[in-house]
Amino acid sequence: MAAPALETRDLTVRFGGHVAVDGVSCAFEAGTLTAIVGPNGAGKTTWFNLISGQLPATSGRVLLGGRDISGLPASSRTRLGLGRAFQLTNLFPGLSVRENVRLAVQARAGAGADLLRRWTHRRDLIDEAEDILEQVRLSGRAGTLAAELPDGDQRKLEVALLIALRPRVFMFDEPTAGMSVDEVPTVLSLIQDLRRQGDRAILLVEHKMDVVRSLADRVVVLHNGALVADGPPAEVMESAVVREAYLGLEAALDE
Numbered sequence: 001m002a003a004p005a006l007e008t009r010d011l012t013v014r015f016g017g018h019v020a021v022d023g024v025s026c027a028f029e030a031g032t033l034t035a036i037v038g039p040n041g042a043g044k045t046t047w048f049n050l051i052s053g054q055l056p057a058t059s060g061r062v063l064l065g066g067r068d069i070s071g072l073p074a075s076s077r078t079r080l081g082l083g084r085a086f087q088l089t090n091l092f093p094g095l096s097v098r099e100n101v102r103l104a105v106q107a108r109a110g111a112g113a114d115l116l117r118r119w120t121h122r123r124d125l126i127d128e129a130e131d132i133l134e135q136v137r138l139s140g141r142a143g144t145l146a147a148e149l150p151d152g153d154q155r156k157l158e159v160a161l162l163i164a165l166r167p168r169v170f171m172f173d174e175p176t177a178g179m180s181v182d183e184v185p186t187v188l189s190l191i192q193d194l195r196r197q198g199d200r201a202i203l204l205v206e207h208k209m210d211v212v213r214s215l216a217d218r219v220v221v222l223h224n225g226a227l228v229a230d231g232p233p234a235e236v237m238e239s240a241v242v243r244e245a246y247l248g249l250e251a252a253l254d255e
């Protein structure tokens, strides 16, 4: 059997006496979208930080496609196919949307640091960038400077840059936080499109239960740093253990 796209084994981090992520073992298969939920301070973002390499683990392992990446820095993990959205540092505010996407495609393709000058020779990469712009519905804004995009479009651009990297694992941490109501569906349908491609695992930290219900195949619940429930959304969100453990979530679950 193929190794899971991503796996954490007994992953733990302590801050002094506080165990923020407590022995979390969990595997994510390609073609699935897993929502990670839990009350504030449950350890969701810290778990993401351990997976992406932003934070070193105290103990435990992270495996990407079966390969142990625990000791690797974040940049190497990205190169190996771990794509975390909204943490990207490769967005150039002074360049247009199109130029940003082209640079990301070119960087992934290893076309060198000669950047925009080479574009005329790489029709395939130009086409790929245009396809991605279309996929994220930013073709109409291709000439706009990244810095001048409204927030929602900037999120879309960040997803575009992530797609350009062709990761096998996509990690989204509250992708619609702070967005206006009319922008939310676009970003959610983008994430749904990614899931439909079938060859990647998608992890989504999300507080909005309606989003979880509509997008996720599976829900993983963290509480006090530990994984306390894992299963199909309807089952997990209705389970007594989750309802009892999460008084704070109860209102949201009933929405």
Ligand SMILES: Nc1ncnc2c1ncn2[C@@H]1O[C@H](COP(=O)(O)OP(=O)(O)OP(=O)(O)O)[C@@H](O)[C@H]1O
Pocket: 015, 020, 038, 039, 040, 041, 042, 043, 044, 045, 046, 047
């Ligand atoms: N660098 C750090 N140093 C000390 N404590 C930390 C650090 N990072 C996180 N923590 C603590 O670890 C716990 C988990 O925090 P984390 O942000 O991962 O929770 P979360 O589930 O993502 O919460 P939220 O939903 O509010 O984003 C919290 O108690 C937090 O204060």
